[in-house]
Amino acid sequence: MLEPLNDEHLSFYVRQITRAQEEERLRIARDLHDSTIQSLVAISHDLERFLAETGQCDMPTVRFLLKLDDQIKTVLKEVRNFSQNLRPSIIDHLGLLPSIEYLVAELRKKYQIAGTICIIGNPCRFQPEVEINLFRIAQEALQNIVRHSHATTAKVLMEFASEKISITIVDDGIGMPDLPQSSTGFLKQGKLGLAGMAERVRLLQGSIRMTSEAGKGTTITIILNKAGHVV
Numbered sequence: 001m002l003e004p005l006n007d008e009h010l011s012f013y014v015r016q017i018t019r020a021q022e023e024e025r026l027r028i029a030r031d032l033h034d035s036t037i038q039s040l041v042a043i044s045h046d047l048e049r050f051l052a053e054t055g056q057c058d059m060p061t062v063r064f065l066l067k068l069d070d071q072i073k074t075v076l077k078e079v080r081n082f083s084q085n086l087r088p089s090i091i092d093h094l095g096l097l098p099s100i101e102y103l104v105a106e107l108r109k110k111y112q113i114a115g116t117i118c119i120i121g122n123p124c125r126f127q128p129e130v131e132i133n134l135f136r137i138a139q140e141a142l143q144n145i146v147r148h149s150h151a152t153t154a155k156v157l158m159e160f161a162s163e164k165i166s167i168t169i170v171d172d173g174i175g176m177p178d179l180p181q182s183s184t185g186f187l188k189q190g191k192l193g194l195a196g197m198a199e200r201v202r203l204l205q206g207s208i209r210m211t212s213e214a215g216k217g218t219t220i221t222i223i224l225n226k227a228g229h230v231v
């Protein structure tokens with residue numbers, strides 16, 4: 001008979017899924033970039049060359065082909081956005097800090113939430129796996145603010161101390177009553193985003209604390225030792 005899943009099994013399982021999900025996202029983003037996006041660009045170029053070189057088409061046909069080209073460009077933009085969200089290239093090229101600044105700027109531009117970021121200390125770069133995990137944690141927390149909090153302001157505080165880094169994300173939204181403090185607690189309540197955040201922090205051997213009160217917003221703090229993580 002199969003053993004029932006205990007908390008340790010559950011969290012091992014979530015950790016494995018978190019890793020596999022990141023690898024899968026990277027693979028899909030690369031495939032989209034290397035094949036789908038390149039094919040769409042090639043089709044659009046062919047169409048433009050055909051329109052420029054042929055003098056034989058009647059106006060309705062030309063109009064139809066121009067419309068088709070527009071549609072291909074719209075799909076291209078959508079696929080680029082999709083691929084960008086799967087694995088933001090900014091994280092690979094510029095690193096954690098600009099990527100989080102970018103997420104905060106999006107809060108202001110796209111969602112009219114007054115997002116601010118405050119950096120204390122000397123920013124440093126972390127190992128790629130550490131940066132992507134910290135980025136995903138911040139991304140999930142900020143996405144939750146957009147989707148669930150009804151907040152008007154969101155603040156990100158990143159503090160680079162000599163041995164530790166801490167990231168605090170605060171919103172002034174509706175809050176979450178009865179918030180569990182462990183990933184298995186989140187899992188049992190079906191809160192997979194919060195469980196994923198907690199497991200990513202565990203993967204990095206850091207700590208996470210979430211405090212929230214109904215009507216008084218939510219604060220999430222992640223603390224990580226720099227040792228072994230900094231490049």
Ligand SMILES: Nc1ncnc2c1ncn2[C@@H]1O[C@H](COP(=O)(O)OP(=O)(O)OP(=O)(O)O)[C@@H](O)[C@H]1O
Binds near residue numbers: 190192
């Ligand atoms: N900042 C927040 N303010 C208020 N409620 C929140 C906040 N963050 C999360 N919640 C509540 O906690 C629930 C669980 O969040 P979680 O991120 O685990 O799942 P989700 O966002 O609903 O789905 P997903 O799996 O796509 O992340 C949300 O549905 C929401 O009710």
Ligand SMILES: [Mg+2]
Binds near residue numbers: 140143144193194
């Ligand atoms: Mg979520």
